[in-house]
Amino acid sequence: MSLPAVAVGDELEGRPVTVTRADLVRYAGASGDLNPIHWNERTATAVGLPGVIAHGMLTMALAAQFVADWAGDPAAVRSFSTRFTRPVVVPDDDQGATVTLGATVKAVDDDGSVTLGVTALGPDGKAVLGKALAVVRAR
Amino acid sequence: MPLDASFVGRTWPARTYRVGAEKVREFALAVGATDPVHTDAEAARAAGHADVLAPPTFPVVFTWEATREVVDDPALGLDFSRVVHRDQSFELHRPVVAGDVLTTVVSVAEIKELAGNDVVTFRCDVTDPDGEPVLVSTATLVGRAGEAS
Numbered sequence: 001m002s003l004p005a006v007a008v009g010d011e012l013e014g015r016p017v018t019v020t021r022a023d024l025v026r027y028a029g030a031s032g033d034l035n036p037i038h039w040n041e042r043t044a045t046a047v048g049l050p051g052v053i054a055h056g057m058l059t060m061a062l063a064a065q066f067v068a069d070w071a072g073d074p075a076a077v078r079s080f081s082t083r084f085t086r087p088v089v090v091p092d093d094d095q096g097a098t099v100t101l102g103a104t105v106k107a108v109d110d111d112g113s114v115t116l117g118v119t120a121l122g123p124d125g126k127a128v129l130g131k132a133l134a135v136v137r138a139r
Numbered sequence: 140m141p142l143d144a145s146f147v148g149r150t151w152p153a154r155t156y157r158v159g160a161e162k163v164r165e166f167a168l169a170v171g172a173t174d175p176v177h178t179d180a181e182a183a184r185a186a187g188h189a190d191v192l193a194p195p196t197f198p199v200v201f202t203w204e205a206t207r208e209v210v211d212d213p214a215l216g217l218d219f220s221r222v223v224h225r226d227q228s229f230e231l232h233r234p235v236v237a238g239d240v241l242t243t244v245v246s247v248a249e250i251k252e253l254a255g256n257d258v259v260t261f262r263c264d265v266t267d268p269d270g271e272p273v274l275v276s277t278a279t280l281v282g283r284a285g286e287a288s
Contacts, residue, residue, distance in 0.1 A: 017171065030162075030169035031200055047220075056224050057199050061170035064195040074174055074234075075188070077195040081228030081277075139187070 002138050003071055003114055012070055012103040012116070017062050019054050019088065020096030027058045041092065049087060056084035059099060059128055063118050066101040067134045070116075075139055078113070082132035088122050097123050106133070113137040142216050142250050142257045142282070150246040151209050156201035160237035163191045170194055183236070190237035197235060199227075202263040202276045205243040209261060210280065215247075217259060217282045225258070226279035232272045241265050241273055248277065257282040 006012075024038050033055055036043035044052045060082055068074040090097045100121045107115040118132035160180065167177035172194040175182035183191045210217055235241070242265065249260040260279045267273050 023169070027169045030166045032204060033199075057196060057203075057227065058170065060227060061172075061194065061196040065170055065172050068172070068174070068195065073186070074172065074176060074194060075186070075192055077231070079228070079230040080195055081226070083226045084224055 003076065003112065003136060006105045006108065006114060008105050008108060010105040012105075014100055014102030014119075015066060016098050016100045017066075018096045018098050019058065019062075019090055020094065021052065021090055021092055023096065024052065024054055024058070024090055027055055027061075031055065031057060033057065049089070051089045051091065053087035054090050054097065054099075056087075059084070059088060059120055060132075062099065063101055063120050063129060063132060064134065067103065067116060067118060067136060070103070071136045071138075073139065076136050077134060078137050079135040080118075080133070082118070083130040084128070085130040086122060086126055086128045088128050099123075099128060103134070111137065141252060142259065143214065144250050146215055146247045147250050148246065150244050151205075151212075153242045153244045154201070154205045154208075155240060155242050156204075158193060158197075158235060158237050158239040158241065160191050162200065163193045163197065163237050166197050166200065167194055170196070180237075188234065188236050193235040193237070195229060195231065198229060198231075198241075198263075198265065198274055198276055201241065202243055202245075202265065203278070205245045205263060206261045206278055209245050209247070215259075217257060217280070221283045223281045223283060224278065225281045226260075226277070228277045230275045232274055235273065239273070240268055242268075249279075253281070255284040257284075 103116040120129040248262040
């Protein structure tokens with residue numbers, strides 16, 4: 001399996017992903033991160049947050065999934081690193097919060113590795129992930 | 140209160156985690172990983188994996204548990220209720236699949252102080268039963284300075 005042909009500077013087609021309170025509860029259970037700031041309004045506001053926020057690791061997982069889908073093989077994702085720059089506040093409604101994922105090709109190496117600079121913008125258009133880099137290599 | 144800098148380089152006793160197919164399926168569902176290689180063993184084998192494939196950030200399930208034990212070590216002096224997760228990285232030497240028995244060793248890679256906040260980077264080295272490296276993850280946590288510390 002080979003990766004889609006790209007050159008440095010190419011922008012991948014982005015996609016919006018929606019995160020609802022139910023998604024947070026599901027991720028809390030699946031990951032074992034039961035921190036109440038991700039499901040309990042009372043706790044979130046008590047520690048100074050504007051409301052319940054998504055797990056940074058959920059946003060990272062969704063961004064990794066975006067990269068895996070582009071690669072066409074989840075096992076092609078060799079590394080992923082990011083900074084959590086802003087919280088994603090998830091309202092208590094059926095619409096949830098929308099995070100817009102995208103990526104730019106930062107490097108294409110001789111061994112076929114592609115380094116992507118991944119972007120994730122919150123509902124207000126501001127970056128929720130910073131310095132996000134994924135290295136993808138076909139198996 | 141500044142953190143105990145002597146923790147840098149220290150490691151904690153290894154922990155072992157057995158990757159289960161149902162846990163991988165549950166995690167895949169939670170992160171929108173819809174490729175059948177995550178949920179269907181036949182599809183995974185057809186793609187060259189021994190069993191269902193874990194999504195790239197799945198290792199957080201066991202590395203976070205191992206790291207949390209260190210974070211909670213009172214000797215380190217980090218107040219978990221004031222901790223913010225700032226950075227995370229995964230470097231996968233090979234894919235993680237159901238059936239893997241993985242050993243995690245947590246170490247403190249770096250302790251810094253930034254604008255009065257404690258910044259600690261934890262590193263998890265994950266190996267298979269033969270001692271072969273499977274992945275390395277790092278998590279940088281910021282302990283926000285308390286009012287009365």
